[in-house]
Each structure stands twice: as C-alpha cells, then as structure tokens.
Amino acid sequence: MATTPAIPPSTTQAPDHVRERRRLHTKLKLATQIGEGIDGYVIGGIGMAMTALTADLHLSTLMEGLVGASPLIGIFVGGPLFGRLADRYGRRPVFLADMLIFLVGSVLQFFVTDGMQLFLIRLVMGVAIGGEYAIGAPLLSEYAPKQGRGRLLASLEISWYVGYALATVVGAVFEDVDGGWRWSLASSAVLAVVCVSLRGGIPESARWLLSKGRREEAEALIEKYGIEIDVTAELDERTATQQAGFRALFRKEHLRSTVFASVFWAALVLPYFAIGTYWTQVFEALNMGDNAVAALLVYSFTAVAGVTAGCLVVDRIGRRRLLIPPFWITAGCLALVAVWPSSTPVIVCGFLFFIFLNAASSALTAVYPLEVFPTSLRATGVGFATAMSRVGAAIGTFLLPMGLDHYGARFVLLIGAAVLAIGGLVSQLLAPETTDLDLANAARRAREKPTP
Template identity: 30%
Template sequence: MNSTPPPSPSPSSPSSPHSPQSPQSPSAGALSRTERLDRLPVTRRHTRLLTGSGIGWALDAMDVGLIGFIMAALTQHWGLSHTQTSWIASVGFIGMALGATVGGLLADRFGRRHVFALTLLVYGLATGAAALSTGLVMLLVLRFVIGLGLGAELPVASTLVSEFSPRAVRGRMVVLLEAFWAVGWIAAAVIGTLLVPLGDNGWRWAFAIGVIPAAYALVVRLTLPESVRFLESRGRHAEAEATVREFEASEPGPKFLQAGTPAPGDRVLDEAQRDAAIIGTDGDAEVTGIWSKPLRRRTAAFWTVWFCINLSYYGAFTWIPSILASNGYSLVKSFTFTLVITVAQLPGYACAAWLIEKWGRRVTLTTFLVGSACAAGLYGLADAGWQIIAAGCLLSFFNLGAWGALYAVGPELYPTPLRATGTGAATGFGRIASIIAPLIVPPLLVFGGTGILFALFGVAFAVAAVAAYTLPELKGTALAER
C-alpha cells in the first residue's frame, strides 16, 4: 500500500469540498474523507489510537476478570453461598446489558470519544468504591454501577477503532484491540493470584487497583480523536478535515500492521453511497433501524452469536476459580491454574488477527466457535490437573479468538448512523446471557456436575457457529459497502 494518500482538492480553494470552512461533503468526483482514511497505510496515529483504546479495553477486562477471583474469596471470607456469589457476577452483567445498549445510542448522538471517557470514569470510580463495601448489598449496588460503565465502553471503543482503520486491515486492527482484553484478563489473574489470597482484605486491594480507569479517562478525553464519520454526520466538517489530515501527515506505523497493495478495481464511494449500498438490491426497502428488512437477517444472526458466546464464556471463566476451589484445590492452586489457562488467550487473539484477513471474517469466526465447542466438551471430561490445564488452555485459545473475530464483524454490518447502535444493541442482548450464565452454574453443578455444565456451553458454542456462518462476508469491502 502506498504511504502517500490520494490527492485531494486544495484546502485553500473556496470551492474545495475538503475546505475546513466548507459545510458540504466532498463532491462525487473527489475522494471522501472516509475513503481517504480507508486508503491510508497504518500510521503512527493509528497505532496510538489502537493503543489508547486498547488500554481502556484492558482495564475493562481486568475488572471483569477480577470478579471470578473475588467470588471465590468471598465464599470463604463472608461465608456466602454459591447462589449469593452468582449474583455478584450477574448484577454486574445486568448493568453491562443496559450500559451496552445505552452506550451505543449515546455514542451515535454525542460522539464516540466523549462516551468512551465518561464510561471509563464511571466504572473506575465505582470499582474503587467497591473496595470499601461493608456487606453484600452494598457490593451488589456498586457492581451494577460498574457494569453500566463497563458495558457502555466496549462497543464504543470497537466502533471508534473500526471507523479509523484502513479498509485492508480493519479486521486485524479490531482483533488486536480485542487482544487487549487478554492482557487485562491476565493482569486480573496475576492480581487475583498474588493479592486476593493474602488475607481477609486481599479482595479489597484487588478492587482498589480498579480505580485506575478513572484517571485514564482524562487521557482518553485529551488524546483520542473523534470519529470522522460522526463529525460529518453532525456537519462538523472542519473538525473532520483536520482529523483526516492529521492521520495523512502521520508517519507509517509498524510493518506487521501494513497491508499489501489495494486490489485492482477498488470502488470509490462516498459515505452516503456506502451507507446506501448496505441495503442491497431491494431499493424499495426503507432502513429505519437495525431490524429494517435489509438488515433483519444479519441482526438476528449477530444477536444469536452474541447471546451464545456470552452464555458460554462468562458461565465458564467467571466460575472456573470457584469450581476448582470447590473440587478440593486451595485458593492459591485454583488461582494459579486459572492464570495458566488465561495466558492461552493471547495466542488465540494473535491467530485470529492473522486469519481474519487471510480467511475472512465469517470463516474465522465460525472456525474458532467450532474449536470452542470441542474444547468445552474436553474440559467437561477433564479430571487430572494436567487435563484441566490443557483443556482450559484450548478453551481460552479458541474462545478468545472467536471474541476477537466477533468484534471485527460487528461494526461492518451496519451503516454509519446505525453502527454504534447496532453493535451496542447486540452487545446488550448478549449481556442477557451473561446475566443468566452465573445463575445457572450452581444448579447445573448440583444436577450433573462439571460434565453437564460444559456440555451445555459446548452446545451454545455450536449454535453460535451455525449463526456466524450465515453472516455476510465483508473482508476487503468498504465499511458500509454491504
């Protein structure tokens, strides 16, 4: 890919569609701002955006990951039942469900960057306050507030990175963003292993570390750019042009992020054309929302994948430390097992990031979901310590690779006015499963043990794989070209 952006009209020309003073979008004969972004190489500005968003993503993961260790500790320190500890996880996911849906709507209305910073602030402060909890009720209330901020941030961050990423590597960039989740989850496992078992107040210190996102919110507000697509949709063309030029002027980023030469015959579409093209051939169909006729089938499939992957992931990984502890392993040993299993998430993300541009979105997502189904079955049959670790590592590898591919697929399914809403609504629907998952684990363990529990998770992954295969393949297309 050439490092020099395509020529655009001079900004000094009064009639220039890219003039900072012009309230109009680029004319049909010139490249739109979003097309100029699409054709750039990955620059250092892209790398800073990915890193900045990724740090917020990792801090989110650290908060979610810590709760599994804290649940296991509070079972012993507060004498909680499995049902009570289930609600510590589930009430957070209730907040995440509401936050994901509202966050997407707010991001489409007020901008990605502002909502991103606000959500970091909300859940960072609430997490710090949770360290001072005096009882179960107070902890549950704060976990709900934490979930509101956390749920709203995730779809907003992926939308922001997706809208700035060059077309040829968009999937890879979003998967790399998702890979920061593994970094945060590993950090949670390290904190959980080293701090939580130290004493009755170890879990409080783990929560206290979660206040870091509140400080990071200021960094987000000051350094991350606002979405060009959002700015144009609000008529803020001067800001949009300045942002595009900042990316165009930036030096190329790391070579491993770069794509090859664009394929011959690439279409040059302005934003309106690309958003219209997503309707397909049914020109009479009106797109008023994500359940409009042209988008109905992909929304249903997308929601199905989100529901099933949430059910299995949070049902399994939230409870693994507690399940190991209840099976006779000490807190230290069960947490150490979980830490080893968690590390396998990183190669899963790396593999998905490479395959998503090699195989395409649909095949990569489907393959990793099938692998997750098989790994869940193996974990249910595991007995010895080495079998638990081996099956758990496979489950981490495939499951988190599937997560990465899923976040890459989402923003490409919807046109600009509905993009954050579409991804946020799917995330919110998936959170319903994450609410249910921790609650169904205790009765299933009593009824049939680990085997039945992970058989259910395997079936959910298989259903998700079938739904994923029905999604459109969007590799190499413009962001809203289909």
C-alpha cells in the first residue's frame, strides 16, 4: 500500500462525511475544553476558599501550603503516568478515565473533616489534572488541521482561565455562607458530569494508530471523518522514533524539545499560580487596602482577556513572537512592583501588564508541547513537561506564604521576575517556529536549531 498523504477534506466530500467530521470535531472540542476548564476551576477555587477552610479545619501554615500545592504535586505524578499510558494503550481510554477521577474527587471534597483528608483528595485530583494535560490537548491536536491549529489549541487555555475565573465567582458567592467553601469546591462535580457524558463514543486517534503500525484502522477513520493527515510524514516519524517511553525524551534527538517544553511552561505558570493562590496575602503585604476579593476578580478576568488575545494572534504573529517578548516584559513588570512597592500606580499597572501578557503567552502551553514531540512520544512528552512545570509551580505555591512571612513581598516578586527572565532566555535559544506545519513536520522542525 503506497505511503501517500491522506486527501484533505474538501467540498466534494459526501454530506455524511462532512456531518461526521463536524460532529466529531464539535464533540471533541467541547469535551476537551470543559476538561481544561475543570482544571482551572479546581486550581482557582482554592484561592477564594482558603481563608474560610483554614479557619474551619484549623490548618497550620505548613498544612495550608500543602493544601494549596496539592493539585500541583499530583500533576507531577499524573502527567507522566497518564501520558505514558496514552502513548502505550491509546488516547481514548485515558481520556475517559481521568474525568471519572475528577468526578469522584469533587464530591469527596464536600465531606472532609481535616486538612490531611483535603490534601489527599486534591492530590488525587491533581493526578487527574496531569492526565488531562497529557491526553486532552494531544488528542484534539491529532484531529486538528494544520491551518488554525494554534488558535484551536490555544482556545483550551481560554477554557482554563474561564474555569479559574468562574471558580473565583462561585467562591465569592459562597464566601458568606456557613461552610460555603465546601459547596464551592464540590461544585466542580457538575462540570465533570457534563464532560463524562461528552467523552463517550469519541474514537481513537488516527495518528496514534499510525504510530503503532495499525494503518488500516487509521485509514478507516481518515476516510470516515475526512481527517487531514500527512500519512507519509507520520510513518516517517514512526520509523525515525524507534524508542518510546521516558528514556526516549532524553535521547539526543528529543532532548531539545524536552528541555524547552518543560522550562518555558514552568517559567510561565510558577508566578501566576503562586501569586493567584495567595493573592489576599500578597495584596495585604503590599498595603493595598481591604479590597482583595475585588482585586482577585480583576486578576482573574484580566487573565481571561490576555489568553483570549493570545488565542487570536497565535497563528498570525507566530509562536516565537507570542512567547519571547512577553517573558522579558512581564519579568520587568514584577521587578518594577518590587522596586516601588509604595506606588499604587506602579503596582496596579505592573500587575495588570504581568497578568495580561503572562496569560497571552500561556496560550502556548496548549500548543507548543504538542507540536515539538512526534506522535509516538506526544502524550509522554506533554505529560513530562506538565510534571516539570508543576514542580516549579508547586514549590512556589508551597513556599510563597513562608517567603512573605520571612522576607516580604519585594523578595517574592523579585524571585518571580527572575523565573520569567530564565524562561525568556531558554525560549530565545530553543523555541522553534512551528506555525502552519503539519504535526509530524513540526516535530521534525523542533529537532533543528531555531531561526530567530
């Protein structure tokens, strides 16, 4: 059988093919976007609930830090674990299993009686979040056309920030309710039920089937749904990538992609998670008054605006331009706030620019990691990069309250600025330009030295 590229979808396709493709794309997009939104909802919800649950459960500073960081710690395990399972056994079963974990964990949060129980439950939910990063976006990317793929994948980050902001709103609604933090945290079960219902019937990835040599099954899906896949490039990548698993990520041909995806992602999310989770404490440390809740809402919705802007321009200006300059600008913003902590205009403008541009670049966390690894390593690579990004985020979230207590807000903000600067430097050296390339060709480009 000749290894020729699959014919792209066209207007000459039978109406049944067009309907099948649209139905699949809509269902898969919704199932992935809601899953991504739940990730943001679970992580964002703790920020509004932390003060009340700390008082109700009598948490120490240590346990407060553990509860705040627990999902991020779980992601460290879930990303590589679910990624490896998805590359070995298929995208479809993992896609459903991790959402069932969300559903059970969401309900159990309502019944906790001490900090350790909440820590363990949210730790397991973090494992599921890691699984969602490792399988949701890769599966969507493997059915996406190369034109507009960046915008489609970046829209997942909009869902994440919308979920984060929605959790903030729900938390504010329940803020004055006795035990309201329980309802706030458990409310993610509603979204999980919807998502589980959507994921039934979604087929296996045709690209994954090709990576396993199951060409007839893959071509049946390509024919049924009119999927645009360069079959030749996928088979060439399968031949070039003989070794799979974690060790393959550190082979010479994939090491550049592994380091880049891990470092740029970690540098983007560490300051955002740490500051967002303990926004009330940061706000008070900067002597900004008693409107922390209103400020957190502004923080969240500014991020939604930023990631939306990133989604709109990611395919127009290219990946590198959306990533590298904002790294340097946001590092400068946090440094300015640290240098002039008594200036309200500097604080307000500095944080707004930081939030907006950081969120805009964060659109690439749903794009770049999927494009720099071949199909046989995609979920494993994304899972590993997710884990590495959350190591930094978990450390930052765990240490931030203690850093504020011992060294003050200026020190914390300067550390955040340094992390962003490291991200900018690594991206300058390693980030490839993958806009409008087929996934297999994008992975090949990532192994080359980037052109500034």
